[in-house]
Amino acid sequence: DAKTTQPNSMESNEEEPVHLPCNHSTISGTDYIHWYRQLPSQGPEYVIHGLTSNVNNRMASLAIAEDRKSSTLILHRATLRDAAVYYCILRDVRDDKIIFGKGTRLHILP
């Protein structure tokens, strides 16, 4: 499985933008970049995914480097409810399953 590297933890102030980085230098051409998050005591939650182009949805934006070896999840205005573990995951289009790595624990300061 292609691997990703994320910071163990990050802090951000409430109502400020948050940029969560992810490195995936061994990404292959058939890997989609997926982001999930897990709030305390809840199941993982899909956030966003992309292949090559930047993506936006109501939850976040995904910025993908031109060489696809890194990506950044952007929360435009963090709230206390965004405190969670954020997982960056590579999912091969030919493979159904997703494999969770260590993720980044995001702390939001009021």
Add this chain to the structure above:
Amino acid sequence: AAGVIQSPRHLIKEKRETATLKCYPIPRHDTVYWYQQGPGQDPQFLISFYEKMQSDKGSIPDRFSAQQFSDYHSELNMSSLELGDSALYFCASSLNVDGYTFGSGTRLTVV
């Protein structure tokens, strides 16, 4: 919108007993996945089903088995339970390469 439904939410079993966890995927989703998350751990992939056939297998112990039924619900059967099986068990469903939708999980405690 309908979500992934898991039952029961909580389950307490003794060592060497059996347990059955149920998962009802989102209607029209064709793939179901099971994950195990131990205390302080990240979710670990156990097994998946596509159109009622096993499609992939991860780190699922031989004591565990799973199946998907004609109505697409899935069951995870766990036998000879051990203390180390205490964990949160999540089910997820998806349709093609879109994101997964996870259920709220079943918390299994083995005593």
